[in-house]
């Protein structure tokens with residue numbers, strides 16, 4: 001959006017403002033009344049005049065923010081505080097408009113009133129992105145400032161680091177407690193403790209829709225101690241301590257000896273019980289253990305996806321490392337499920353720290369390669385992809401290889417394109433079974449494509465507009481991967497970087 005059209009979109013003539021004044025007063029009056037009479041009869045009293053007056057009020061607030069009229073912004077907010085996060089044209093808030101036009105004092109005032117600085121407009125930009133794009137550094141610094149002052153310590157750091165699916169840390173892992181066997185045992189029988197049941201590395205979930213393919217959300221089935229206690233002593237059961245809930249108001253029943261309340265602990269259990277028997281333990285409808293994790297685990301909400309990423313990767317490690325990789329002896333599970341120790345007392349793995357004793361993570365680079373002209377990106381497709389779907393190139397980092405070198409090697413191996421500068425963007429745990437996807441942007445220094453047919457069916461340069469059209473669903477020949485993948489987020493990031501605000 002250009003500056004002129006922005007102004008035009010939010011400007012009011014003084015005439016129309018006069019006409020709106022009485023409607024605005026109506027709204028002020030009605031908001032006071034609403035407080036007195038409660039919310040129930042609110043809908044009944046809301047006339048269409050009041051509705052349009054509310055719109056006018058929002059328009060005036062956005063206009064004042066865009067013009068940097070601090071007095072008017074403050075007055076309007078003192079009467080109608082809810083204006084602060086409301087959006088106008090293209091999802092722009094007052095904060096975004098003030099940031100766009102460089103009005104530091106308005107941005108400061110809005111922040112001090114508790115404005116949500118992380119909300120995004122319809123182009124997925126925050127006020128911070130907008131200030132940065134238009135070169136208002138004093139404002140982007142203000143918006144980027146964190147309460148712990150980390151912006152000062154790491155001046156180049158981006159406080160709006162992309163959060164990817166599977167990466168949300170809902171639980172506090174409390175790793176120091178993994179060696180506290182007494183505490184762990186107490187937690188196991190605590191009535192507040194939450195258990196997740198896994199079978200063949202899939203968590204038990206209940207779906208909101210009968211039709212599994214309809215794209216409905218699924219929820220993890222949560223169990224209490226009483227419902228799973230018979231499974232705990234069984235030899236084939238793997239029990240992983242996941243952490244405790246990160247919350248400020250703990251439940252009343254969890255109390256330590258000195259009266260300090262502790263939030264509930266979470267454990268994951270994987271058993272060899274028959275899945276159909278396990279399902280009988282759940283009282284919810286439509287329960288299942290998903291058979292295609294690549295697709296089905298993407299239906300969880302962000303919080304639960306993060307917990308599943310942790311649990312599934314650790315469980316997958318146990319299922320793959322049943323015996324000691326150093327001497328082949330049997331091993332035992334320790335430290336809340338975060339260690340496997342060899343039972344052969346002479347084994348080398350027991351001397352010093354051995355990485356085979358701890359859960360493994362495979363680092364993978366995934367990159368969006370940008371054409372030297374800046375206006376096209378390189379996407380490829382594997383044979384197994386659905387028709388029309390193209391994604392970022394990706395590959396495992398090899399031993400002794402730096403991230404940037406892995407990006408250059410994988411891109412050249414798979415597409416024949418040579419890459420110069422590489423920039424890290426964000427990462428994503430990908431529990432299939434235990435990858436860490438390291439997302440980068442990379443700039444090509446050659447453009448001829450020659451694909452490695454063993455891995456890639458086709459790779460192509462896609463013009464920016466075609467990619468944007470695909471995001472809007474307006475390009476039949478190109479589909480990008482779903483939003484839960486870092487590939488999707490990298491492509492979106494590139495589009496957003498150059499958008500015409």
Ligand SMILES: NC(=O)C1=CN([C@@H]2O[C@H](COP(=O)(O)OP(=O)(O)OC[C@H]3O[C@@H](n4cnc5c(N)ncnc54)[C@H](O)[C@@H]3O)[C@@H](O)[C@H]2O)C=CC1
Pocket residue numbers: 362364366391392393394395396410428430432435437455481485486487488
């Ligand atoms: N979340 C996302 O957006 C995406 C995730 N991915 C994940 O990244 C992974 C790696 O991407 P690829 O292009 O397949 O890698 P790649 O280009 O390195 O090729 C895979 C091949 O590398 C070999 N390999 C080397 N180290 C390996 C290891 N530690 N584990 C398994 N195979 C290894 C195997 O022969 C395998 O067939 C995929 O398996 C997929 O799970 C890939 C693309 C998108």
Ligand SMILES: [Mg+2]
Pocket residue numbers: 393394395396410414455
């Ligand atoms: Mg690859």
Ligand SMILES: [Mg+2]
Pocket residue numbers: 394395396410413414455
């Ligand atoms: Mg490869």
Ligand SMILES: [Mg+2]
Pocket residue numbers: 395396410
């Ligand atoms: Mg490779």
Ligand SMILES: [Zn+2]
Pocket residue numbers: 324325326327328329342343344347348349
């Ligand atoms: Zn051993």
